Amino acid sequence: MLDIDTRLLVIFFEIYQQNSVSKAAEQLGIGQPTLSIALNKLREHFNDPLFIRIENKMQPTELSNQIYPMVNEVLNRLKLIQNYNIGFDPKRSDYEFKISMTDISHLVLLPKLMNYLREHAPNIRIEILPISANTAKMMSNGEIDLAIGFIPQLEAGFYQQTLFPQHYIGVAKKNHPRLQLPEITKRQYCNELHVDVLATGGHYVLEHELQKYGVKRNVLVRLPGYLGVGLVVQETDAIATVPHYLSQILLK
Structure with a gap:
Protein backbone atom coordinates (compact mmCIF):
# COMPACT_ATOMS: atom_id res chain seq x y z
CA MET A 1 0.00 0.00 0.00
CA TYR A 84 5.93 26.21 17.16
CA ASN A 85 8.49 28.25 19.11
CA ILE A 86 8.91 30.69 16.25
CA GLY A 87 9.17 34.05 17.94
CA PHE A 88 6.74 36.80 16.99
CA ASP A 89 8.20 40.29 17.09
CA PRO A 90 5.38 42.81 16.46
CA LYS A 91 7.89 45.56 15.73
CA ARG A 92 9.45 43.55 12.87
CA SER A 93 6.69 41.27 11.62
CA ASP A 94 4.99 42.11 8.31
CA TYR A 95 2.34 39.40 8.70
CA GLU A 96 -1.12 40.11 7.26
CA PHE A 97 -3.86 39.08 9.68
CA LYS A 98 -7.29 38.28 8.32
CA ILE A 99 -10.04 39.40 10.70
CA SER A 100 -13.79 38.97 10.33
CA MET A 101 -15.82 41.85 11.76
CA THR A 102 -19.36 43.11 11.93
CA ASP A 103 -19.97 46.59 10.55
CA ILE A 104 -20.31 47.89 14.14
CA SER A 105 -16.77 46.72 14.79
CA HIS A 106 -15.68 48.64 11.67
CA LEU A 107 -16.98 51.83 13.24
CA VAL A 108 -16.17 51.27 16.91
CA LEU A 109 -13.06 49.08 17.06
CA LEU A 110 -11.23 49.28 13.75
CA PRO A 111 -9.91 52.88 14.04
CA LYS A 112 -8.56 52.15 17.54
CA LEU A 113 -7.00 48.90 16.36
CA MET A 114 -5.31 50.62 13.42
CA ASN A 115 -3.87 53.34 15.63
CA TYR A 116 -2.58 50.74 18.08
CA LEU A 117 -0.92 48.74 15.32
CA ARG A 118 0.71 51.82 13.82
CA GLU A 119 2.39 52.46 17.17
CA HIS A 120 3.21 48.94 18.33
CA ALA A 121 3.39 46.87 15.11
CA PRO A 122 3.99 49.30 12.25
CA ASN A 123 4.57 46.66 9.55
CA ILE A 124 1.57 44.48 10.37
CA ARG A 125 -1.22 44.55 7.80
CA ILE A 126 -4.82 43.43 8.23
CA GLU A 127 -7.53 42.37 5.83
CA ILE A 128 -11.09 42.76 7.06
CA LEU A 129 -13.71 40.22 6.01
CA PRO A 130 -17.43 40.26 6.82
CA ILE A 131 -19.02 37.96 9.37
CA SER A 132 -20.98 35.36 7.42
CA ALA A 133 -22.33 31.83 7.57
CA ASN A 134 -18.89 30.65 6.41
CA THR A 135 -16.96 32.36 9.21
CA ALA A 136 -16.63 29.26 11.40
CA LYS A 137 -15.51 27.09 8.48
CA MET A 138 -12.96 29.70 7.36
CA MET A 139 -11.57 29.91 10.89
CA SER A 140 -11.26 26.13 11.02
CA ASN A 141 -9.41 26.15 7.69
CA GLY A 142 -7.03 28.85 8.85
CA GLU A 143 -8.38 31.33 6.29
CA ILE A 144 -9.35 33.71 9.12
CA ASP A 145 -7.18 34.45 12.16
CA LEU A 146 -9.81 36.16 14.31
CA ALA A 147 -13.49 37.08 14.35
CA ILE A 148 -14.81 40.06 16.31
CA GLY A 149 -18.50 40.65 16.88
CA PHE A 150 -21.69 39.06 18.10
CA ILE A 151 -21.53 35.59 16.51
CA PRO A 152 -24.15 33.35 18.15
CA GLN A 153 -23.84 30.77 15.34
CA LEU A 154 -20.28 29.93 16.39
CA GLU A 155 -20.19 26.35 17.65
CA ALA A 156 -18.11 24.76 20.36
CA GLY A 157 -14.44 24.19 19.63
CA PHE A 158 -13.47 27.85 19.19
CA TYR A 159 -11.75 29.91 21.87
CA GLN A 160 -14.11 32.77 22.71
CA GLN A 161 -13.70 35.77 25.00
CA THR A 162 -16.09 38.56 25.94
CA LEU A 163 -14.56 41.94 25.07
CA PHE A 164 -17.24 44.08 26.70
CA PRO A 165 -20.94 43.96 27.65
CA GLN A 166 -23.36 45.63 25.27
CA HIS A 167 -26.83 47.14 25.58
CA TYR A 168 -29.14 48.93 23.16
CA ILE A 169 -30.18 52.56 23.08
CA GLY A 170 -32.64 54.58 20.99
CA VAL A 171 -31.37 57.43 18.79
CA ALA A 172 -33.27 60.20 17.01
CA LYS A 173 -32.28 63.39 15.23
CA LYS A 174 -31.86 66.64 17.12
CA ASN A 175 -35.00 68.79 17.39
CA HIS A 176 -37.26 65.86 16.63
CA PRO A 177 -40.76 67.31 16.02
CA ARG A 178 -42.58 64.98 18.45
CA LEU A 179 -40.04 63.71 20.97
CA GLN A 180 -38.68 65.46 24.04
CA LEU A 181 -35.25 63.89 24.35
CA PRO A 182 -33.36 62.31 26.04
CA GLU A 183 -36.21 60.19 27.45
CA ILE A 184 -39.38 59.00 25.78
CA THR A 185 -42.28 56.85 26.91
CA LYS A 186 -43.10 53.34 25.75
CA ARG A 187 -46.16 54.72 23.95
CA GLN A 188 -44.08 57.30 22.10
CA TYR A 189 -41.56 54.62 21.13
CA CYS A 190 -44.34 52.45 19.68
CA ASN A 191 -45.94 55.34 17.80
CA GLU A 192 -42.77 56.46 15.99
CA LEU A 193 -41.42 55.11 12.72
CA HIS A 194 -38.37 52.90 13.12
CA VAL A 195 -35.20 51.97 11.28
CA ASP A 196 -34.61 48.25 11.65
CA VAL A 197 -31.20 46.63 11.10
CA LEU A 198 -30.90 43.02 9.96
CA ALA A 199 -27.32 42.57 11.18
CA THR A 200 -26.07 39.16 12.40
CA GLY A 201 -27.72 37.88 15.57
CA GLY A 202 -28.25 41.20 17.32
CA HIS A 203 -31.45 41.89 15.39
CA TYR A 204 -33.11 38.74 16.70
CA VAL A 205 -32.02 39.40 20.29
CA LEU A 206 -33.51 42.91 20.13
CA GLU A 207 -36.78 41.69 18.62
CA HIS A 208 -37.08 38.99 21.29
CA GLU A 209 -36.59 41.51 24.11
CA LEU A 210 -39.08 43.98 22.63
CA GLN A 211 -41.69 41.24 22.24
CA LYS A 212 -41.25 40.33 25.92
CA TYR A 213 -42.43 43.86 26.79
CA GLY A 214 -45.24 43.86 24.26
CA VAL A 215 -43.52 46.38 21.97
CA LYS A 216 -44.17 46.18 18.24
CA ARG A 217 -42.26 48.62 16.08
CA ASN A 218 -43.69 50.38 13.03
CA VAL A 219 -40.73 49.82 10.70
CA LEU A 220 -40.13 52.43 8.00
CA VAL A 221 -37.02 50.83 6.49
CA ARG A 222 -34.88 47.76 7.07
CA LEU A 223 -31.14 48.01 6.48
CA PRO A 224 -28.70 45.12 5.99
CA GLY A 225 -26.18 46.71 8.37
CA TYR A 226 -25.54 49.66 10.66
CA LEU A 227 -23.43 51.78 8.31
CA GLY A 228 -26.39 53.77 6.94
CA VAL A 229 -28.31 54.21 10.20
CA GLY A 230 -26.85 57.60 11.14
CA LEU A 231 -27.81 59.37 7.90
CA VAL A 232 -31.31 57.88 7.80
CA VAL A 233 -32.01 59.01 11.38
CA GLN A 234 -30.47 62.43 10.75
CA GLU A 235 -32.49 63.11 7.61
CA THR A 236 -35.87 61.66 8.66
CA ASP A 237 -38.15 61.53 11.69
CA ALA A 238 -37.52 57.80 12.11
CA ILE A 239 -35.72 56.53 15.20
CA ALA A 240 -33.34 53.59 15.53
CA THR A 241 -32.44 51.21 18.33
CA VAL A 242 -28.72 50.49 18.16
CA PRO A 243 -25.92 49.11 20.34
CA HIS A 244 -24.71 51.65 22.91
CA TYR A 245 -21.14 51.87 21.61
CA LEU A 246 -22.41 52.62 18.11
CA SER A 247 -24.67 55.36 19.47
CA GLN A 248 -21.60 57.12 20.87
CA ILE A 249 -20.11 57.20 17.36
CA LEU A 250 -23.35 58.49 15.83
CA LEU A 251 -23.66 61.27 18.40
CA LYS A 252 -20.23 62.74 17.62
Whole structure:
Protein backbone atom coordinates (compact mmCIF):
# COMPACT_ATOMS: atom_id res chain seq x y z
CA MET A 1 0.00 0.00 0.00
CA LEU A 2 1.22 3.50 -0.87
CA ASP A 3 2.40 5.65 2.02
CA ILE A 4 0.71 9.06 2.01
CA ASP A 5 3.09 11.92 2.70
CA THR A 6 2.25 15.53 3.52
CA ARG A 7 2.62 16.62 -0.10
CA LEU A 8 -0.19 14.30 -1.20
CA LEU A 9 -2.44 15.53 1.60
CA VAL A 10 -1.82 19.14 0.57
CA ILE A 11 -2.70 18.29 -3.04
CA PHE A 12 -5.90 16.55 -1.96
CA PHE A 13 -6.80 19.58 0.20
CA GLU A 14 -6.28 22.07 -2.64
CA ILE A 15 -8.27 20.07 -5.19
CA TYR A 16 -11.09 19.80 -2.68
CA GLN A 17 -10.95 23.55 -2.00
CA GLN A 18 -10.64 24.66 -5.62
CA ASN A 19 -12.86 22.03 -7.30
CA SER A 20 -10.28 22.10 -10.07
CA VAL A 21 -6.99 20.36 -10.85
CA SER A 22 -5.63 23.33 -12.81
CA LYS A 23 -6.53 25.86 -10.11
CA ALA A 24 -5.06 23.62 -7.41
CA ALA A 25 -1.83 23.31 -9.41
CA GLU A 26 -1.71 27.08 -9.82
CA GLN A 27 -2.34 27.61 -6.11
CA LEU A 28 0.48 25.21 -5.20
CA GLY A 29 2.86 26.50 -7.86
CA ILE A 30 3.37 23.11 -9.52
CA GLY A 31 2.66 21.76 -12.99
CA GLN A 32 -0.72 20.23 -13.73
CA PRO A 33 0.83 16.92 -14.93
CA THR A 34 2.68 16.59 -11.62
CA LEU A 35 -0.53 17.20 -9.70
CA SER A 36 -2.44 14.70 -11.86
CA ILE A 37 0.19 12.03 -11.10
CA ALA A 38 -0.21 12.73 -7.37
CA LEU A 39 -4.00 12.50 -7.67
CA ASN A 40 -3.68 9.12 -9.38
CA LYS A 41 -1.53 7.90 -6.47
CA LEU A 42 -4.23 9.01 -4.03
CA ARG A 43 -6.91 7.28 -6.09
CA GLU A 44 -4.86 4.09 -6.10
CA HIS A 45 -4.34 4.25 -2.35
CA PHE A 46 -8.00 4.78 -1.50
CA ASN A 47 -9.35 2.68 -4.37
CA ASP A 48 -11.73 5.52 -5.13
CA PRO A 49 -11.83 8.25 -7.83
CA LEU A 50 -12.01 10.89 -5.03
CA PHE A 51 -13.04 13.61 -7.52
CA ILE A 52 -15.36 13.33 -10.52
CA ARG A 53 -15.58 15.97 -13.25
CA ILE A 54 -19.14 17.32 -13.40
CA GLU A 55 -19.96 20.49 -15.38
CA ASN A 56 -16.29 21.44 -15.62
CA LYS A 57 -15.74 21.07 -11.87
CA MET A 58 -14.02 18.34 -9.89
CA GLN A 59 -16.74 17.28 -7.47
CA PRO A 60 -15.66 15.24 -4.43
CA THR A 61 -16.93 11.73 -3.94
CA GLU A 62 -18.54 10.59 -0.71
CA LEU A 63 -15.19 9.20 0.44
CA SER A 64 -13.51 12.56 -0.18
CA ASN A 65 -16.17 14.30 1.87
CA GLN A 66 -15.54 11.84 4.69
CA ILE A 67 -11.74 12.19 4.80
CA TYR A 68 -11.57 15.95 4.11
CA PRO A 69 -12.14 16.99 7.77
CA MET A 70 -9.38 14.61 8.88
CA VAL A 71 -6.97 15.89 6.21
CA ASN A 72 -7.77 19.46 7.19
CA GLU A 73 -7.10 18.70 10.86
CA VAL A 74 -3.79 16.98 10.09
CA LEU A 75 -2.57 19.90 7.97
CA ASN A 76 -3.58 22.42 10.62
CA ARG A 77 -1.71 20.45 13.29
CA LEU A 78 1.35 20.23 11.05
CA LYS A 79 1.20 23.99 10.57
CA LEU A 80 1.11 24.45 14.34
CA ILE A 81 4.13 22.17 14.74
CA GLN A 82 6.05 23.99 12.00
CA ASN A 83 5.36 27.36 13.59
CA TYR A 84 5.93 26.21 17.16
CA ASN A 85 8.49 28.25 19.11
CA ILE A 86 8.91 30.69 16.25
CA GLY A 87 9.17 34.05 17.94
CA PHE A 88 6.74 36.80 16.99
CA ASP A 89 8.20 40.29 17.09
CA PRO A 90 5.38 42.81 16.46
CA LYS A 91 7.89 45.56 15.73
CA ARG A 92 9.45 43.55 12.87
CA SER A 93 6.69 41.27 11.62
CA ASP A 94 4.99 42.11 8.31
CA TYR A 95 2.34 39.40 8.70
CA GLU A 96 -1.12 40.11 7.26
CA PHE A 97 -3.86 39.08 9.68
CA LYS A 98 -7.29 38.28 8.32
CA ILE A 99 -10.04 39.40 10.70
CA SER A 100 -13.79 38.97 10.33
CA MET A 101 -15.82 41.85 11.76
CA THR A 102 -19.36 43.11 11.93
CA ASP A 103 -19.97 46.59 10.55
CA ILE A 104 -20.31 47.89 14.14
CA SER A 105 -16.77 46.72 14.79
CA HIS A 106 -15.68 48.64 11.67
CA LEU A 107 -16.98 51.83 13.24
CA VAL A 108 -16.17 51.27 16.91
CA LEU A 109 -13.06 49.08 17.06
CA LEU A 110 -11.23 49.28 13.75
CA PRO A 111 -9.91 52.88 14.04
CA LYS A 112 -8.56 52.15 17.54
CA LEU A 113 -7.00 48.90 16.36
CA MET A 114 -5.31 50.62 13.42
CA ASN A 115 -3.87 53.34 15.63
CA TYR A 116 -2.58 50.74 18.08
CA LEU A 117 -0.92 48.74 15.32
CA ARG A 118 0.71 51.82 13.82
CA GLU A 119 2.39 52.46 17.17
CA HIS A 120 3.21 48.94 18.33
CA ALA A 121 3.39 46.87 15.11
CA PRO A 122 3.99 49.30 12.25
CA ASN A 123 4.57 46.66 9.55
CA ILE A 124 1.57 44.48 10.37
CA ARG A 125 -1.22 44.55 7.80
CA ILE A 126 -4.82 43.43 8.23
CA GLU A 127 -7.53 42.37 5.83
CA ILE A 128 -11.09 42.76 7.06
CA LEU A 129 -13.71 40.22 6.01
CA PRO A 130 -17.43 40.26 6.82
CA ILE A 131 -19.02 37.96 9.37
CA SER A 132 -20.98 35.36 7.42
CA ALA A 133 -22.33 31.83 7.57
CA ASN A 134 -18.89 30.65 6.41
CA THR A 135 -16.96 32.36 9.21
CA ALA A 136 -16.63 29.26 11.40
CA LYS A 137 -15.51 27.09 8.48
CA MET A 138 -12.96 29.70 7.36
CA MET A 139 -11.57 29.91 10.89
CA SER A 140 -11.26 26.13 11.02
CA ASN A 141 -9.41 26.15 7.69
CA GLY A 142 -7.03 28.85 8.85
CA GLU A 143 -8.38 31.33 6.29
CA ILE A 144 -9.35 33.71 9.12
CA ASP A 145 -7.18 34.45 12.16
CA LEU A 146 -9.81 36.16 14.31
CA ALA A 147 -13.49 37.08 14.35
CA ILE A 148 -14.81 40.06 16.31
CA GLY A 149 -18.50 40.65 16.88
CA PHE A 150 -21.69 39.06 18.10
CA ILE A 151 -21.53 35.59 16.51
CA PRO A 152 -24.15 33.35 18.15
CA GLN A 153 -23.84 30.77 15.34
CA LEU A 154 -20.28 29.93 16.39
CA GLU A 155 -20.19 26.35 17.65
CA ALA A 156 -18.11 24.76 20.36
CA GLY A 157 -14.44 24.19 19.63
CA PHE A 158 -13.47 27.85 19.19
CA TYR A 159 -11.75 29.91 21.87
CA GLN A 160 -14.11 32.77 22.71
CA GLN A 161 -13.70 35.77 25.00
CA THR A 162 -16.09 38.56 25.94
CA LEU A 163 -14.56 41.94 25.07
CA PHE A 164 -17.24 44.08 26.70
CA PRO A 165 -20.94 43.96 27.65
CA GLN A 166 -23.36 45.63 25.27
CA HIS A 167 -26.83 47.14 25.58
CA TYR A 168 -29.14 48.93 23.16
CA ILE A 169 -30.18 52.56 23.08
CA GLY A 170 -32.64 54.58 20.99
CA VAL A 171 -31.37 57.43 18.79
CA ALA A 172 -33.27 60.20 17.01
CA LYS A 173 -32.28 63.39 15.23
CA LYS A 174 -31.86 66.64 17.12
CA ASN A 175 -35.00 68.79 17.39
CA HIS A 176 -37.26 65.86 16.63
CA PRO A 177 -40.76 67.31 16.02
CA ARG A 178 -42.58 64.98 18.45
CA LEU A 179 -40.04 63.71 20.97
CA GLN A 180 -38.68 65.46 24.04
CA LEU A 181 -35.25 63.89 24.35
CA PRO A 182 -33.36 62.31 26.04
CA GLU A 183 -36.21 60.19 27.45
CA ILE A 184 -39.38 59.00 25.78
CA THR A 185 -42.28 56.85 26.91
CA LYS A 186 -43.10 53.34 25.75
CA ARG A 187 -46.16 54.72 23.95
CA GLN A 188 -44.08 57.30 22.10
CA TYR A 189 -41.56 54.62 21.13
CA CYS A 190 -44.34 52.45 19.68
CA ASN A 191 -45.94 55.34 17.80
CA GLU A 192 -42.77 56.46 15.99
CA LEU A 193 -41.42 55.11 12.72
CA HIS A 194 -38.37 52.90 13.12
CA VAL A 195 -35.20 51.97 11.28
CA ASP A 196 -34.61 48.25 11.65
CA VAL A 197 -31.20 46.63 11.10
CA LEU A 198 -30.90 43.02 9.96
CA ALA A 199 -27.32 42.57 11.18
CA THR A 200 -26.07 39.16 12.40
CA GLY A 201 -27.72 37.88 15.57
CA GLY A 202 -28.25 41.20 17.32
CA HIS A 203 -31.45 41.89 15.39
CA TYR A 204 -33.11 38.74 16.70
CA VAL A 205 -32.02 39.40 20.29
CA LEU A 206 -33.51 42.91 20.13
CA GLU A 207 -36.78 41.69 18.62
CA HIS A 208 -37.08 38.99 21.29
CA GLU A 209 -36.59 41.51 24.11
CA LEU A 210 -39.08 43.98 22.63
CA GLN A 211 -41.69 41.24 22.24
CA LYS A 212 -41.25 40.33 25.92
CA TYR A 213 -42.43 43.86 26.79
CA GLY A 214 -45.24 43.86 24.26
CA VAL A 215 -43.52 46.38 21.97
CA LYS A 216 -44.17 46.18 18.24
CA ARG A 217 -42.26 48.62 16.08
CA ASN A 218 -43.69 50.38 13.03
CA VAL A 219 -40.73 49.82 10.70
CA LEU A 220 -40.13 52.43 8.00
CA VAL A 221 -37.02 50.83 6.49
CA ARG A 222 -34.88 47.76 7.07
CA LEU A 223 -31.14 48.01 6.48
CA PRO A 224 -28.70 45.12 5.99
CA GLY A 225 -26.18 46.71 8.37
CA TYR A 226 -25.54 49.66 10.66
CA LEU A 227 -23.43 51.78 8.31
CA GLY A 228 -26.39 53.77 6.94
CA VAL A 229 -28.31 54.21 10.20
CA GLY A 230 -26.85 57.60 11.14
CA LEU A 231 -27.81 59.37 7.90
CA VAL A 232 -31.31 57.88 7.80
CA VAL A 233 -32.01 59.01 11.38
CA GLN A 234 -30.47 62.43 10.75
CA GLU A 235 -32.49 63.11 7.61
CA THR A 236 -35.87 61.66 8.66
CA ASP A 237 -38.15 61.53 11.69
CA ALA A 238 -37.52 57.80 12.11
CA ILE A 239 -35.72 56.53 15.20
CA ALA A 240 -33.34 53.59 15.53
CA THR A 241 -32.44 51.21 18.33
CA VAL A 242 -28.72 50.49 18.16
CA PRO A 243 -25.92 49.11 20.34
CA HIS A 244 -24.71 51.65 22.91
CA TYR A 245 -21.14 51.87 21.61
CA LEU A 246 -22.41 52.62 18.11
CA SER A 247 -24.67 55.36 19.47
CA GLN A 248 -21.60 57.12 20.87
CA ILE A 249 -20.11 57.20 17.36
CA LEU A 250 -23.35 58.49 15.83
CA LEU A 251 -23.66 61.27 18.40
CA LYS A 252 -20.23 62.74 17.62
